[in-house]
Amino acid sequence: MTWERVESIRAPILLMTGDGDLYTPPALLRMQARHMPHADVVVIPEAGHCANWEQPEAFNRTVLDFLRRHPG
Template sequence: MVKISPSQHKPRCPVPRGNLTRPSGCGHGRPAGWPSPQCDDAAVRLAASGIPILLLHGRQDMTFPVALLEQTTALIPAARAVVLDDAGHMAHIDQPEQWITAVGEFLE
């Protein structure tokens, strides 16, 4: 495991998301002027796309709580939502068989 000392840690970019004029060297790994990969209306755009969507989530996820899944399914009603009860943020590691089954059933 590589440890990063506090002096090596880069602070978050102070420029708000979506701004097209981010300063260079802000730690995002892309040149200044490139758009943010984050999209504030992603759920709306995905819902309008018409593509099949699987929202596969671990109930014990502390990074993205399951409440976010409930909000997202409200925005994308056609999406299939699966919650793995005994899994956290790394659901594919915590419950690999259940994860594979959910993905397989979605792809059928």
């Protein structure tokens, strides 16, 4: 996949990472988001790469809010 192809995505995108994620650190996620005009970037506090396990309430709230804003 090229950046040109990523930039052509028109669907809403949720990019999420933990503030302590070593695999996809927040800086890398923000760099990727610059190529995705329809992306929401969320950094979950006190979480690493597995924010869904480490901060399940914050993770679930973020996903549900995103889905409510972008139904269907």
